[in-house]
Amino acid sequence: MNIGFLGLGNLGTPIAENLLQSTQQLYVYNRTATKAQPLADQGAVICASVAELASLSDVVFTLVSDDAALQAVTTGEAGIAANLKKDGVHVSLSTILPATATSLAQLHDEHGSHYIACAILGRPEAARAKKLNLLVSGNTDVLETIKPVLEQCGAANIWAFGPEVGAANVAKLCSNFLIVSAMESMAESIHLARQSGIDAEQLMHMLTQTLFASPVYSTYGNSLLKEAFLTRRFHLKTRPERRNSHQRTILNGKGSTALR
Amino acid sequence: MNIGFLGLGNLGTPIAENLLQSTQQLYVYNRTATKAQPLADQGAVICASVAELASLSDVVFTLVSDDAALQAVTTGEAGIAANLKKDGVHVSLSTILPATATSLAQLHDEHGSHYIACAILGRPEAARAKKLNLLVSGNTDVLETIKPVLEQCGAANIWAFGPEVGAANVAKLCSNFLIVSAMESMAESIHLARQSGIDAEQLMHMLTQTLFASPVYSTYGNSLLKEAFLTRRFHLKTRPERRNSHQRTILNGKGSTALR
Numbered sequence: 001m002n003i004g005f006l007g008l009g010n011l012g013t014p015i016a017e018n019l020l021q022s023t024q025q026l027y028v029y030n031r032t033a034t035k036a037q038p039l040a041d042q043g044a045v046i047c048a049s050v051a052e053l054a055s056l057s058d059v060v061f062t063l064v065s066d067d068a069a070l071q072a073v074t075t076g077e078a079g080i081a082a083n084l085k086k087d088g089v090h091v092s093l094s095t096i097l098p099a100t101a102t103s104l105a106q107l108h109d110e111h112g113s114h115y116i117a118c119a120i121l122g123r124p125e126a127a128r129a130k131k132l133n134l135l136v137s138g139n140t141d142v143l144e145t146i147k148p149v150l151e152q153c154g155a156a157n158i159w160a161f162g163p164e165v166g167a168a169n170v171a172k173l174c175s176n177f178l179i180v181s182a183m184e185s186m187a188e189s190i191h192l193a194r195q196s197g198i199d200a201e202q203l204m205h206m207l208t209q210t211l212f213a214s215p216v217y218s219t220y221g222n223s224l225l226k227e228a229f230l231t232r233r234f235h236l237k238t239r240p241e242r243r244n245s246h247q248r249t250i251l252n253g254k255g256s257t258a259l260r
Numbered sequence: 261m262n263i264g265f266l267g268l269g270n271l272g273t274p275i276a277e278n279l280l281q282s283t284q285q286l287y288v289y290n291r292t293a294t295k296a297q298p299l300a301d302q303g304a305v306i307c308a309s310v311a312e313l314a315s316l317s318d319v320v321f322t323l324v325s326d327d328a329a330l331q332a333v334t335t336g337e338a339g340i341a342a343n344l345k346k347d348g349v350h351v352s353l354s355t356i357l358p359a360t361a362t363s364l365a366q367l368h369d370e371h372g373s374h375y376i377a378c379a380i381l382g383r384p385e386a387a388r389a390k391k392l393n394l395l396v397s398g399n400t401d402v403l404e405t406i407k408p409v410l411e412q413c414g415a416a417n418i419w420a421f422g423p424e425v426g427a428a429n430v431a432k433l434c435s436n437f438l439i440v441s442a443m444e445s446m447a448e449s450i451h452l453a454r455q456s457g458i459d460a461e462q463l464m465h466m467l468t469q470t471l472f473a474s475p476v477y478s479t480y481g482n483s484l485l486k487e488a489f490l491t492r493r494f495h496l497k498t499r500p501e502r503r504n505s506h507q508r509t510i511l512n513g514k515g516s517t518a519l520r
Contacts, residue, residue: 098456098519121471133470159466161458170456170519171463174449175471181448182472185441189434196358196430198421203431206419210381210393211435212442214474259358259430 002027003149004057006050006073006080007094008035011120012063014127015093018154019061020044029053054083059149063093063120067100074104084113089146091116095176098166105138105165114142117165118150119172123219130154135175137167183220190224195258201225262287263409264317266310266333266340267353268295271380272323274387275353278414279321280304289313314343319409323353323380327360334364344373349406351376355436358426365398365425374402377425378410379432383479390414395435397427443480450484455518461485 003023005016008030016039020026026044029052030036036046047053050073054060060080064070070092074080080090081104090108092101092115105115115138122132134155136143140163150158161167186204193200204225208218223229263283265276268290276299280286286304289312290296296306307313310333314320320340324330330352334340340350341364350368352361352375365375375398382392394415396403400423410418421427446464453460464485468478483489 133466135466157470159462161462164457166519167458170453170458171466173519174453174456174458174463175467177452178445178449178467178472181441181445185438185445188441189438192437193430193434196434197424198427198430198434202419202421203434206393206395206431207435207438210417211476212438212474214472214477216471217474259426259433 001058001149002056004029004047004053004060005044005063006030006053006060007063008039009063009065010124011122011127012093013039014124015061015063015120015132015153016044017042018127018130019149019152022152023149027053027056049078050080051078051083054080054088055085057088058085059089059091059146060084061091061093061153066094067096070094070096070100070104075107081107081111081113084108084111086112088113089116089142090114091118091146091150093118093120095119095172096169097173098169101137101166101169114139115165116142116146117168119168121172121175122154127154131156134158135161135168135171137161137163137169137171138165139163179216179220182216183224186217186221187224190221192259197258261318261409262316264289264307264313264320265304265323266290266313266320267323268299269323269325270384271387272353273299274384275321275323275380275392275413276304277302278387278390279409279412282412283409287313287316309338310340311338311343314340314348315345317348318345319349319351319406320344321351321353321413326354327356330354330356330360330364335367341367341371341373344368344371346372348373349376349402350374351378351406351410353378353380355379355432356429357433358429361397361426361429374399375425376402376406377428379428381432381435387414391416394418395421395428395431397421397423397429398425399423439476439480442476443484446477446481447484450481452519457518 002025003019004027006029008016016028020042027047028036028039028044029047029050040046062070062073064073084090101117108115117137119135120132126132132154134150136158161171190200193203204221208221262285263279264287266289268276276288280302287307288296288299288304289307289310300306322330322333324333344350361377368375377397379395380392386392392414394410396418421431450460453463464481468481
């Protein structure tokens with residue numbers, strides 16, 4: 001089975017590297033071609049265009065930044081849907097709206113190929129450690145066929161959300177909402193603790209050993225304690241001045257006062 | 261060492277029962293005397309007044325509903341501070357403001373006795389299973405002396421937050437803030453999932469096995485999924501119509517809409 005991978009960013013690269021370890025032939029494409037070179041050095045074949053990548057692959061993974069980028073590489077004469085072979089599978093790993101998944105699945109259907117939504121829970125280091133959680137939705141038979149390839153991406157677990165293709169995207173957005181809510185409340189709590197004169201490190205240590213002993217609280221809590229806001233790579237597209245204002249809000253714990 | 265226990269509510273009763281298992285003599289007092297009877301049946305001695313309880317005990321635990329209730333039993337001629345023997349210890353288990361702890365510690369100091377803040381993380385079933393987390397603050401020597409008694413309360417862990425007596429109360433309020441924030445975001449996320457047509461039970465199952473594999477998310481998430489809002493006993497003093505309005509907000513997931 002020939003595999004294609006498009007989108008060699010922070011998370012795409014380690015996933016493509018995992019696939020390369022167990023795939024006869026991995027085709028890669030990236031808008032910025034230099035990002036594909038390290039994979040080519042490990043044996044992947046760089047394609048000159050999206051159309052070439054699609055036409056050579058049985059299964060194409062895409063991991064691009066947003067809905068517009070995914071639509072750009074999928075639609076049109078030079079896109080994945082028009083160039084993927086009959087019964088080929090497009091596995092979209094991006095965090096996008098469910099409506100985008102539904103419309104792209106329809107487009108693939110018209111071309112006799114398949115679209116599978118596969119949202120990723122896990123950071124680049126989890127991909128390298130093969131401890132990703134994959135949330136999938138779409139045609140059940142197709143999912144069954146490509147399951148070994150999904151496992152080769154570096155999945156520790158695959159969570160199936162049913163045949164409605166946007167379901168995995170809903171689950172991913174609900175998960176992200178919970179992550180960001182936890183980050184905001186931790187930032188408030190850390191600031192409240194410090195303003196009230198107690199050791200916030202000690203508080204978070206206790207909480208992440210007890211009530212909140214979970215990866216989200218440990219990982220992001222630790223970054224918040226160190227005020228290492230930029231190391232977590234949880235990017236939002238926003239104007240720089242807005243991002244800075246948001247960072248200031250977290251830093252200053254706006255809204256919380258000391259307990260007296 | 262004679263132990264006294266005042267406040268035999270949902271959480272106070274199992275803690276007092278734990279103490280009874282390893283204490284020569286347990287004195288108990290409750291405003292509603294009938295609540296003390298089951299403990300008396302197990303061997304505890306019911307006192308007729310707060311003053312009697314304090315005068316007979318080396319260590320007095322109190323677990324009352326709020327700051328005002330704690331002040332009422334601690335201050336005045338008939339209160340704990342005036343009746344506890346010299347070097348006696350008052351261990352306050354209630355969730356109160358740090359400022360209340362500071363003022364009561366000062367009062368005990370004037371009477372030659374000690375006040376220790378000991379906030380509890382854990383529900384009644386955790387008390388029965390002896391899996392409580394105790395957050396303590398106050399005089400370090402006094403804490404060292406009473407540590408065995410704290411363990412006998414049903415503690416799995418004792419987390420010391422230093423000699424500043426209100427520190428444990430700050431830590432407890434920060435913890436409660438994080439618990440309530442998690443409950444609110446889970447309610448929103450569950451509603452968003454349902455409105456968007458995916459299985460919220462499946463979503464929460466996945467999340468509590470992965471990113472949010474922690475007691476708070478499992479326990480309260482499960483109650484939210486079942487809409488069992490009144491079973492958790494996380495009480496707030498509020499007018500009934502306000503509480504109902506708050507429940508409606510959680511139930512309706514006000515603020516979230518479907519993902520399309």
